[in-house]
Amino acid sequence: MSKGNKKIAFIIVFIIFLIIIGVFVKVTVFTPKITPREGNIGGLVVQFKDGITKTEAKNILGNYNLTMYYIDYDYYSMPDKYYIIVDKDKIIDVKSELEKEGNWIEYTPIIKKGNFFIIAVPEQIINKENFTEILNKYNLQVKKFSYCHIRFGEHPLSGISKKHADEYVSKLEMNENIFTVYIEAFQS
Numbered sequence: 001m002s003k004g005n006k007k008i009a010f011i012i013v014f015i016i017f018l019i020i021i022g023v024f025v026k027v028t029v030f031t032p033k034i035t036p037r038e039g040n041i042g043g044l045v046v047q048f049k050d051g052i053t054k055t056e057a058k059n060i061l062g063n064y065n066l067t068m069y070y071i072d073y074d075y076y077s078m079p080d081k082y083y084i085i086v087d088k089d090k091i092i093d094v095k096s097e098l099e100k101e102g103n104w105i106e107y108t109p110i111i112k113k114g115n116f117f118i119i120a121v122p123e124q125i126i127n128k129e130n131f132t133e134i135l136n137k138y139n140l141q142v143k144k145f146s147y148c149h150i151r152f153g154e155h156p157l158s159g160i161s162k163k164h165a166d167e168y169v170s171k172l173e174m175n176e177n178i179f180t181v182y183i184e185a186f187q188s
Helices: 003-030 054-062 091-100 103-107 129-137 162-172
Strands: 041-048 070-072 082-087 110-113 116-121 146-151 178-185
Touching: 041 054, 041 162, 054 146, 082 091, 091 103, 091 116, 091 129, 110 178, 162 178
Parallel strands: none
Antiparallel strands: 041 146, 041 178, 070 146, 082 116, 110 116
C-alpha cells in the first residue's frame, strides 16, 4: 500500500469513527430529559347512587368527555358498599343512635348532597337487629353504591394534572346521581 493510500484509509476510518462518536454524543446530549410532572393523577373512582345502570353511568360520564378513557363500570374494590340516605332534619338523631351501635360511625364519611346526608354503612352491621330497628324507626333503607373506575393511563406521564382532576371532581359531584368522586394518584 502506498503512502497516499494509507492516508486515505486513515482518513476514512477517522471519519467513520467521528460519525459514530457524533451519533452517540448527539443522542445523549440532545435527548430531552422527561421528568414526571408533579401531581399526576392516575384515575378517578366515581361513586354512583343505587340503581344506576352501566348505560346510565356511561351517558353521565360521556357528558364530561370521560368515556375516552378506560372505564371499569363494575368496580368492586371500594370498602364502602352500602349506604343510607338521611334527611337533614333527622341526621343528628340518626347519627346519635348509630353511635350507640358502635364506633364505626366515627370513621365513616358522611356526604352532604342537597337536603340529605349519605352515610356509608359497613356490611357486617346491616343485618344486626338494633340497626334494623333504627332503619324502621326513621323509615330508612339500605342501598348499594355503584362504582366506576376511570383510568387515565398506566404510568405518571399518561395521567392528568391534579388541577384537571379537581375540575372533574367538582363537575361530577354536581350531578344528582353521583355522591362523591375519589382521586387516585399514581404510586411512587
